Amino acid sequence: MSGGVILAMPSEFSLIDRYFARATPQAVLGPGDDCALLAPSPGMELAITTDMLVSGTHFLPDTDPFQLGWKTLAVNLSDLGAMGAVPRWVLLAGSLPKADEVWLAAFSEGLFACAGRYGVDLVGGDTTRGPLNLCITALGEVPVGTALRRDAARVGDDLWVSGRPGLAALGLAQLQGRASLPGVLAAQCIRALQQPVPRVELGLALRSESLARAAIDVSDGLLADVGHIAERSRLDLEVLAEHLPPLPAGAPVDAARHCQLAGGDDYELAFTAPSENRSALAALAAGLDLPLWRIGRAVAGSGEVRLLDAEGQPVALKQKGFDHFG
16 A cells, blocks of 8 residues: 555553553552552551443443543542541553543543542553453551441441432433433433542541441442441341432432432442431531431341331332342
8 A cells, every 4th residue: 555654553551651650659669560569557457449330331331431430430439438448549450442542531531530639549450452341449548447347337326328319310310211300400410420429528537536337338229238237237227218318309209219219329428327426427517518317227137128107117119229130
């Protein structure tokens, strides 16, 4: 062929250098070697979590790449927040259908926007060709013996949840044509789905001020996730329908309530706390400008979750949350 120009496709390593190599001041050694080298702070335990986001399962294929970059990291920082851990380092592994540099530039910008907001370093990872699939491993630190654990709830504790669970699931319903929300609410719900805010500051305060005993982030549905606290703590949790956060105005009531209880993808924190901490939690909510809702209580039992109506009668439920293999 004459007169043509052959453009070399960027290599895996050039893509990493171009879009994911940043300074890592919190690491002894960051990307570029076989392993990163990290030095945990004295007196700290490491909290480590990993989450996979698969196109078509965890996000729609046409999701804005900046928002996807943010969310890929945020869902993992949410796990650290639920333990009361300080985020420090993350690793990113992913498979990509092709080396789309416009997409990669926006994705990395979103990821590093989230990393900068919460003070974490990207210290390594891996890329390969394949269906779009993203996996973060996040590491944080928590003082020895102080992490908020799912097995620490006690009978008599209050059950709380932050924010407005259900908005993200309504956003997904809107995008999939299963709901028709008014414009402002639709935008709010879609943003909650695509660019969630991990409740890191809340988790740190709950742990450092000894306000909560057990906590979990709401990723698979409020009732399903608090069920993990009930199971691990070997007690029952009663959720009082009349104490749930108000449903968003303009949303179909039945759909909104289902999304609130079983929708998932919110990354709010649910936690148990001694009843004597109610005033302190109200002050914390005001200080963080984040609503905290006292939605139930822990009672003696063997790991069940019950939704009770205003008369204290159980409400029948078809689904409590999302199950990848359900």
